[in-house]
Amino acid sequence: MKVNSQAIRIQNHINGEWEDEVGGQYVPLRNPSTGQVIGEVPISSPETSRRAVAAAAAAFPAWKAMPLPKRMNYIHLMHQALKDNLEALAQAVAVDQGKHIAEARGEVGRVIEIVQMACAIPALIQGETIQGIANNINGRVIKAPIGVFCGVAPFNFPALVFGWFIPFAIGTGNTFVYKPSTESPLFMQKMMQLLVDIGLPKGVVNVVHGERETVEAWYDDDNVSGVCLVGSTPTAQAIAAGCGRNGKKTMLLGGAKxxxxxxxxxxxxxxxxxxxxxxxxxxxxxxxxxxxxxxxxxxxxxxxxxxxxxxxxxxxxxxxxxxxxxxxxxxxxxxxxxxxxxxxxxxxxxxxxxxxxxxxxxxxxxxxxxxxxxxxxxxxxxxxxxxxxxxxxxxxxxxxxxxxxxxxxxxxxxxxxxxxxxxxxxxxxxxxxxxxxxxxxxxxxxxxxxxPYLPFGGIKGSLVGNNKVQGKDAIDFFTQNKVATVRIVEPGAKPAAAGNAGNGAVRSCVAS
Missing domain, CATH: 3.40.309.10 (Aldehyde Dehydrogenase; Chain A, domain 2)
Known part of the structure; x- marks a missing residue:
């Protein structure tokens, strides 16, 4: 394939490094307005896809343990970077996706609103407590991060789908592997560089380009906790089947009429x-x-x-x-x-x-x-x-x-x-x-x-499963409820005798 000297070379981004797909296949990237080849996009191998997942898995423990205010600081920096670079990001959408520039600006503007909503994660991620379940015993529900999520974006909204997936996933403490469409990868190329520029730790967000095999590598990967998609209904059904065999969470938006x-x-x-x-x-x-x-x-x-x-x-x-x-x-x-x-x-x-x-x-x-x-x-x-x-x-x-x-x-x-x-x-x-x-x-x-404050998604064949994007629904998808039962014990108190177990002691608790 011949491309000019100004050609755009799309790269993967894994564990903080830009990478070519060495020895791999590339497909042409075209400007739909002219039909001209403007660059090339790698078709990542399953091995490359799994390396990206491994990088996200390695980054997860430290990212999860990071204090919430510090983690949220990156979301605020992301929000500001989007505002500061709105025009460049919109031009990227207009060039390789063919969306009219006014609408491309509108799409990036909507992403800014979505990330603004994600800045409310500290309020939305708060758990629940029930006092006095028994004598000196309280119950607590914690909304905890899960692990590595992977996402597949369609060609038509490269910016919007980034906003639906990544800010909520990483804001709640997970790490991410993102696969843009090979037909409109330029937005994510620029957005990933902005994430690098704000200092996002290595491995928290990784980008791989490719086709079906790139995604199928996630199904049997024990490091993958869930997969997100906006795409066609048949593709959503295929991902649901692949993930369902291994108990992975899915958020899959399909077709429409x-x-x-x-x-x-x-x-x-x-x-x-x-x-x-x-x-x-x-x-x-x-x-x-x-x-x-x-x-x-x-x-x-x-x-x-x-x-x-x-x-x-x-x-x-x-x-x-x-x-x-x-x-x-x-x-x-x-x-x-x-x-x-x-x-x-x-x-x-x-x-x-x-x-x-x-x-x-x-x-x-x-x-x-x-x-x-x-x-x-x-x-x-x-x-x-x-x-x-x-x-x-x-x-x-x-x-x-x-x-x-x-x-x-x-x-x-x-x-x-x-x-x-x-x-x-x-x-x-x-x-x-x-x-x-x-x-x-x-x-x-x-x-x-x-x-963006409200959930987005259809029903029937337009939604495979029941998880929708944005708003509180996104928080629920990217977290799991962890339940704690806590007995308050006075320092130095002696354990109750077996015959007095009903006097504040727990003899046994068996769920059936």
Whole structure:
């Protein structure tokens, strides 16, 4: 593979040292906006992956024993480093992930908020005490760190997933091995250097790059306590199976197919604005992007007319161009997959109201991976384009009879990440919140992403297991409850006679 002299060489970071994958395979790193090779990424061997775990395991005892205020000082320094380097980190996301620079800044900004929330760990990690369980005996619950955790990030949110995993894991006293996507590793390359610069001890956070074999090396590694993932449902299921054989904890967020319901009283201007941001932001490559839009008959025609007109005005182009609204999809393979779904929709009988294939872009971006806004109308919930996750800027508009019909379609779908309703009616609002069979609900918002104070995650096929990210849920996942039974003994007191064991003494305590 030929790369220019300015090529980015992505490296692993193990036990405080940057490393090449000596003698190993490398894959090209491309800029999705141009299609050009800008660097190379190592495919780490299972042996390299296990070395990273060993480094994290070696660092764990000292990190766990570090006084909490000192450990939290690194989280505060991480927070400040993110703020000081927001633009450089956002540019990294825009270059190798293809996310528009404005959205890349927003992603890093959200990570700053998440790390700010992680600064509250000392309050959230506090245990519980029960006084007077018996004479002079108290009970105590301690939230203790567990050991080495490993995490797998998707290509679409390289910064956000770092924020979901690492600050909470290390803030609670664990150590970490992180595998970024080989398609968008540049954020973590820069972020890891910032962790080095703030003086984070060696081995507390390690980074390895690779593919399936890199992750599978963790399943049978006794040093690994748990594995985290944001990715597809099949990948989540595979990791659950591999970790389950060895009793490892998992936090696994899977795929999505999100619904948006527009009722007859929906504020139309707000609705259109939010559909554009949700459906076309990040080129539709996010787990909470709107995909299926259910619209009641009273406003269906007006909605379709206005959505198509507004979508035609969406400018597509280089992710670093501030005048552009939507950047590319991640790769040529992703572009081909999305375009196949457009063919499928046409074959199924849906109306292609707006064809986003071959959008107009500048001359320097002709080789980029662009799909423009695409809209299908006359879609039914049973069509393949309405059932399967496309992960691109493709919207399916469904004429739905009433709120009950929409809720039924949401209920029957195998995935249950998020759903939104646009209405000014309190009855519709409360009914939708109560009955929408998803993990996250939005009202008059196009992206129902919870604030970092609250848990993030779906249900059904969108969440394998029941552990969600961020907020108190993250604290619970990265800690274990240790229970202590403590007898208070007066100095110099004589032990009670056997016949008086009931007078404050414990004869035996057997749990059954």
């Amino acid at each position: 999100n619904f948006l319901l527009a009722m007859e009283d929906a504020p139309m201007d707000l609705l259109i604005e939010n559909v554009l941001m949700s459906g076309y932001g990040s080129a539709g490559q996010r787990c909470l992007a709107v995909s299926n839009i259910a619209v009641v008959p009273e406003i269906y025609d007006e909605f379709v007319e206005r959505l198509v007109a507004a979508s035609k005005g969406v400018r597509v182009g280089d992710a670093t161009d501030p005048e552009v609204f939507m950047g590319p999809v991640i790769s040529a393979k992703a572009k081909e997959r999305i375009e196949r779904y457009v063919d499928i929709g046409v074959a199924e009988g849906a109306t292609l109201a707006l064809d986003g294939r071959n959008p107009s872009v500048s001359e320097g971006n002709k080789e980029g991976y662009f799909v423009g806004p695409t809209i299908f109308t006359n879609v039914t919930p049973c069509m393949q384009i309405a059932r399967e996750e496309i992960f691109g800027p493709v919207l399916s508009v469904i004429k739905i009879g009433c709120i009950d019909s929409a809720l039924d379609a949401i209920r029957k779908h195998k995935l249950g990440n998020g759903a939104c309703i646009f209405t000014q009616n309190t009855y519709y609002t409360e009914k939708f919140i109560s009955e929408a069979d998803v993990g996250m609900v939005g009202v008059n918002v196009g992206i129902c992403a919870p604030h």
